[in-house]
Amino acid sequence: MAEVSAQRQHAFRVLMRRHMPRALRVAERIVRDPAEADDIGQEAFMRVWTHAASFDPQVAKFTTWLYRIVLNLTFDRTRRRTFLPLEDAGDVPDMGPHAVERLIADEELSLLNRAMAGLSDRQRGAIALFHMEGLSGEEAANAMNLSAKAFESLLGRARAALKANVQKIQETGSYA
Amino acid sequence: MTPDQFRRLAETWGGDVERWPAATREAARRFAASAEGAAVLDEQGRLDRLLAVAPEIDEARADRSSLLVLQRLAAVPQQHRPAWYRRLLRWPTLVPAASLACSAIVGVWLAGAMPYVHSASDPLSVMSGVFDIYAIGYGSVQ
Numbered sequence: 573m574a575e576v577s578a579q580r581q582h583a584f585r586v587l588m589r590r591h592m593p594r595a596l597r598v599a600e601r602i603v604r605d606p607a608e609a610d611d612i613g614q615e616a617f618m619r620v621w622t623h624a625a626s627f628d629p630q631v632a633k634f635t636t637w638l639y640r641i642v643l644n645l646t647f648d649r650t651r652r653r654t655f656l657p658l659e660d661a662g663d664v665p666d667m668g669p670h671a672v673e674r675l676i677a678d679e680e681l682s683l684l685n686r687a688m689a690g691l692s693d694r695q696r697g698a699i700a701l702f703h704m705e706g707l708s709g710e711e712a713a714n715a716m717n718l719s720a721k722a723f724e725s726l727l728g729r730a731r732a733a734l735k736a737n738v739q740k741i742q743e744t745g746s747y748a
Numbered sequence: 749m750t751p752d753q754f755r756r757l758a759e760t761w762g763g764d765v766e767r768w769p770a771a772t773r774e775a776a777r778r779f780a781a782s783a784e785g786a787a788v789l790d791e792q793g794r795l796d797r798l799l800a801v802a803p804e805i806d807e808a809r810a811d812r813s814s815l816l817v818l819q820r821l822a823a824v825p826q827q828h829r830p831a832w833y834r835r836l837l838r839w840p841t842l843v844p845a846a847s848l849a850c851s852a853i854v855g856v857w858l859a860g861a862m863p864y865v866h867s868a869s870d871p872l873s874v875m876s877g878v879f880d881i882y883a884i885g886y887g888s889v890q
Contacts, residue, residue, distance in 0.1 A: 581818070581821075585814065585818070588813075588814040588817060589810075589811075589814065592810040592811075592813055592814050593805040593807075593810045596803075596805045596809070596810060596813065597802050597803055597805050600803040600805070601802070601803060606803075606809075609803075610809070610812075610813050613810075613813050614813050614816050614817050614820070617813075617814070617817045618817060618820060618821070621817075621821060680798060680801055681801050681803075683798070684798055684799070684801050699799055703762070703796060703799035703800050704799065704800055704801075704802045706800075708767065709761070709767075709769060720769075724760055724761075724769075727760055727761070728756075728759060728760035731759060731760065731762070731795065731799075732759065734795070734799070735795055738795075738798070
């Protein structure tokens with residue numbers, strides 16, 4: 573990061589290669605739209621480049637700082653958005669050697685996406701950081717700029733809502 | 749830790765006790781060893797596995813996004829050079845300028861403080877000076 577602060581593009585390229593998938597993954601989990609997630613990932617790294625001098629490794633890890641940028645951009649966008657993307661478009665079946673495993677994984681992902689649609693952005697963010705990215709409660713709270721207690725409450729509500737949604741989808745075949 | 753407390757914590761933090769807040773882990777481990785505790789963790793662990801499923805981001809997509817970032821950076825105009833008066837206010841410029849100013853102040857102060865002495869310019873004094881010089885040059889023992 574010190575080299576990125578000194579505006580060295582080579583270091584910035586290495587940083588993006590290492591962390592861009594992380595930014596895209598978290599953004600996509602929250603906005604549920606790959607194209608929009610790509611925009612957010614790109615904008616996040618533009619901010620990393622322009623604000624690199626303000627990053628202090630004594631205060632937070634780079635990943636925590638990046639997550640915070642991605643979440644802020646994501647929440648800004650979803651606040652402005654007036655519609656939710658449709659979730660139910662089916663994927664083309666994979667005919668490769670791991671087709672069955674892939675189908676199960678796709679079904680799980682589809683179930684998760686549909687259940688996640690009923691959550692608020694902040695709840696999706698909490699789940700993405702804690703479960704998908706594997707951050708500790710403290711790290712995730714820090715990335716979301718919340719107290720540990722507030723994050724615990726948010727995560728608990730998110731899990732409860734998601735569990736209820738999954739059950740509803742499994743019982744009725746759709747989430748309404 | 750009561751069964752209710754254990755269940756509430758499991759519903760919040762999931763089925764892996766090691767990811768719970770540090771202050772609760774010790775008591776939670778003991779309860780997790782019971783059949784009831786194990787059942788609660790197993791149920792929450794299933795939800796954890798579903799929640800851990802991440803959108804697949806292939807390398808080409810991440811690389812494309814990185815390339816677009818670099819293109820956007822290249823399109824951003826270079827930062828303008830600071831105005832001349834801002835450049836003058838930088839340290840490397842200020843040090844010699846301050847030295848010059850100090851020298852000028854000392855010079856003015858000395859000019860005011862020292863007595864003003866008129867050099868002799870009347871013809872008699874000039875002639876006397878010239879002869880003194882010749883007297884030293886030819887006649888003296890020096």
